[in-house]
Amino acid sequence: DARVTQTPRHKVTEMGQEVTMRCQPILGHNTVFWYRQTMMQGLELLAYFRNRAPLDDSGMPKDRFSAEMPDATLATLKIQPSEPRDSAVYFCASGPQGTGRNSPLHFGNGTRLTVT
Amino acid sequence: SQQGEEDPQALSIQEGENATMNCSYKTSINNLQWYRQNSGRGLVHLILIRSNEREKHSGRLRVTLDTSKKSSSLLITASRAADTASYFCATANQAGTALIFGKGTTLSVSS
Numbered sequence: 001d002a003r004v005t006q007t008p009r010h011k012v013t014e015m016g017q018e019v020t021m022r023c024q025p026i027l028g029h030n031t032v033f034w035y036r037q038t039m040m041q042g043l044e045l046l047a048y049f050r051n052r053a054p055l056d057d058s059g060m061p062k063d064r065f066s067a068e069m070p071d072a073t074l075a076t077l078k079i080q081p082s083e084p085r086d087s088a089v090y091f092c093a094s095g096p097q098g099t100g101r102n103s104p105l106h107f108g109n110g111t112r113l114t115v116t
Numbered sequence: 117s118q119q120g121e122e123d124p125q126a127l128s129i130q131e132g133e134n135a136t137m138n139c140s141y142k143t144s145i146n147n148l149q150w151y152r153q154n155s156g157r158g159l160v161h162l163i164l165i166r167s168n169e170r171e172k173h174s175g176r177l178r179v180t181l182d183t184s185k186k187s188s189s190l191l192i193t194a195s196r197a198a199d200t201a202s203y204f205c206a207t208a209n210q211a212g213t214a215l216i217f218g219k220g221t222t223l224s225v226s227s
Binding site for chain 2: 004031033035042043045048050055056091093102104105106107108109110
């Protein structure tokens with residue numbers, strides 16, 4: 001059963017440190033999304049890619065967040081420097097072409113980030 | 117801003133009862149999707165209903181869509197303890213390129 005893989009599952013770091021989260025999308029899926037989930041805000045769309053090209057990253061604080069797809073099997077979300085307000089669960093999701101219109105998303109199990 | 121909003125925020129029922137969750141959205145849609153999230157896990161797609169459909173069934177799930185009211189409902193019949201989870205509705209953003217999720221309904225089914 002194909003699935004989206006995210007690493008690490010948990011990350012605890014101190015304020016000011018760099019954090020890198022990784023995602024392996026499902027093979028053949030050409031759209032990749034990063035979401036952040038908190039109790040207060042729910043699921044927020046941070047950024048997404050199609051065919052490895054960034055489509056929209058307007059949901060991301062650009063001064064500290066960056067998202068890339070070095071290749072089709074790896075998406076990364078980096079926070080530098082991290083702040084306590086970045087504490088959340090970060091989800092990666094992938095989908096086939098048409099995601100957003102007619103196709104479902106497949107989610108990883110998330111990276112739970114705690115910044116102290 | 118979020119496209120969909122679920123109601124109620126939390127729902128507690130007994131096993132065997134039906135659970136109904138509602139979703140309201142703001143703009144026109146091509147389709148609406150429902151997802152489920154178990155504690156500590158990612159979201160899992162449950163069902164997609166297109167804008168020209170009024171009702172759709174999948175096992176114990178029944179989804180309705182009323183585009184005139186911009187609302188959808190998810191009914192889980194004969195609920196089980198294993199149905200305990202959060203349920204989210206999602207619709208496409210304006211560009212149709214990404215899904216926007218509501219804040220979800222947390223369902224608790226006790227045995």
